[in-house]
Amino acid sequence: MITGLNIVRAVHSGEMLAEEALEHCIARIEVTDPRVNAFTDGTFERATREARAIDAKRARGEVLPSLAGMPYAVKNLFDIEGVTTRAGSKVRNGQPAATADAVLVQRMQAAGAVLVGALNMDEFAYGFTTENSHYGPCHNPRRLERTAGGSSGGCGAAVAAGQVPVTVGSDTNGSIRVPSSLCGVWGLKPTFGRLTRRGSFPFVASIDHLGPFARSVEDLAASYDAMQGPDALDPGCHAERVQPTLAQIGNSLQGLRIGVLGGYFEDNAGPMARKALDLAATALGATAGVIWPDAALARVAAFVTTASEGGSLHLPLLRERAAEFEPLSVDRFIAGALQPVDWYLRAQRFRRVYRDKVLALFQQWDVLLAPATPVQATPIGSETFDLNGSAVPTRPSMGLLTQPISFSGCPVVAAPLWPEGRQGLPLGVQVIAAPWREDLALRVARALESSGVASSPVAGI
Amino acid sequence: MNSEIQDYVRATARFLALPLDEAQVERVAVHLARTRSMVAALQAEPLHAEIEPAEVFCPAPFPPGDDPDVAAE
Numbered sequence: 001m002i003t004g005l006n007i008v009r010a011v012h013s014g015e016m017l018a019e020e021a022l023e024h025c026i027a028r029i030e031v032t033d034p035r036v037n038a039f040t041d042g043t044f045e046r047a048t049r050e051a052r053a054i055d056a057k058r059a060r061g062e063v064l065p066s067l068a069g070m071p072y073a074v075k076n077l078f079d080i081e082g083v084t085t086r087a088g089s090k091v092r093n094g095q096p097a098a099t100a101d102a103v104l105v106q107r108m109q110a111a112g113a114v115l116v117g118a119l120n121m122d123e124f125a126y127g128f129t130t131e132n133s134h135y136g137p138c139h140n141p142r143r144l145e146r147t148a149g150g151s152s153g154g155c156g157a158a159v160a161a162g163q164v165p166v167t168v169g170s171d172t173n174g175s176i177r178v179p180s181s182l183c184g185v186w187g188l189k190p191t192f193g194r195l196t197r198r199g200s201f202p203f204v205a206s207i208d209h210l211g212p213f214a215r216s217v218e219d220l221a222a223s224y225d226a227m228q229g230p231d232a233l234d235p236g237c238h239a240e241r242v243q244p245t246l247a248q249i250g251n252s253l254q255g256l257r258i259g260v261l262g263g264y265f266e267d268n269a270g271p272m273a274r275k276a277l278d279l280a281a282t283a284l285g286a287t288a289g290v291i292w293p294d295a296a297l298a299r300v301a302a303f304v305t306t307a308s309e310g311g312s313l314h315l316p317l318l319r320e321r322a323a324e325f326e327p328l329s330v331d332r333f334i335a336g337a338l339q340p341v342d343w344y345l346r347a348q349r350f351r352r353v354y355r356d357k358v359l360a361l362f363q364q365w366d367v368l369l370a371p372a373t374p375v376q377a378t379p380i381g382s383e384t385f386d387l388n389g390s391a392v393p394t395r396p397s398m399g400l401l402t403q404p405i406s407f408s409g410c411p412v413v414a415a416p417l418w419p420e421g422r423q424g425l426p427l428g429v430q431v432i433a434a435p436w437r438e439d440l441a442l443r444v445a446r447a448l449e450s451s452g453v454a455s456s457p458v459a460g461i
Numbered sequence: 462m463n464s465e466i467q468d469y470v471r472a473t474a475r476f477l478a479l480p481l482d483e484a485q486v487e488r489v490a491v492h493l494a495r496t497r498s499m500v501a502a503l504q505a506e507p508l509h510a511e512i513e514p515a516e517v518f519c520p521a522p523f524p525p526g527d528d529p530d531v532a533a534e
Binding site: 348408 | 473478479480481485488492493499500504512514518519521
């Protein structure tokens, strides 16, 4: 299984047809997905049309775009023309099919990427395990009886299984970084407001982010670059122009101030998370003991915001069809809909103060490191896991270390580390930069990849 | 404590026209009780009266110009 940009190079040079790359990809999906359950929908006919269009362009001698012939898939909350956007739910099954692609799918298509399908997720993105009761749990390709993380579990699993080189998911409280960590792949949660969400099914409008997964930093940066661009029609899209990153990921780290988060991030990290962080910090020569401001309060504020906005969004359907919702999350949606408004407003007022404190921290640091999850992937069905001697509930606690960061809107690359060696389970490290400095997070991620401590081999299934 | 929260769940759900059976009331009350105990820290955080809620959230102004830092590296 070659990386996405190596497929693109082969298509550009004529060594491989885009249609051949697609055939390999479909064959891998057909062999592995009965065990992984990453895909909810295949769009193979569309993919064949897109791949043939690329091959025809090349045959005519036209210049090929940046991702020509690269297969990819999206979380099933992205609109795909002709497919109903279910967002992991059963209640949306009767909805009409989307009449247009989501904007990010349009941008990937314009860059020549080939869409092969939609991917499993927690219902309406409310979860960290992708134990979807309607479509079955997504299995972790590194160890099939374990969860893939969530809510973009299908995105992490499809990349780890070598089904596609790149996927695109969403992250509200950790839904790109948690599956990246548990599946051992690279993930990028960009700055809040960087990538347009138009045409994706919302969860928490004030915290929803979209971003890519990949098995190499180069693929991650190239896909991210292809999806950038302003969008005046998404009120949460603040980017005013494209800021490309791919050409800079190999630049030196000299002069960068890289710190390691302690305090809350150390207290909520299990032994393997600490080991993964140590490996990354040592490789980068990072300085220990940096304190992120108000991390515990930010987690609470993110939790309250998520519950209120998510509960309110789904209240009309909860009134009519609550029995058809995911049993693992429906009570949390209802509880969120009933929360006192004082809690929500207090969280929003706190967020203003919190942003100032986080920006002040980045006056002193360029990049900060923290584990992405407290522990490695847990067995499917686990109600609790052990965190430094305490049993904590699995489904909400997998996001303990990601929620404070996304609430600040800072960009993060989740890097796949192997604290028990390549035969053990992976655990990710968050590479965090100041808002709009994805270039720095990707550069540090590339240094980790070059050093050999972070990598994403295809899972041997 | 639990019956107080269950009363709250019944009353607000009725007010919002959200039908819940007793088993749901109990489960939802468990979630709300957990959130209430978490929120205590946020309630205790001093926030001056002039601190307004965050607007459509923007983590920082988008940088002006031609990305000199990035281009120079």
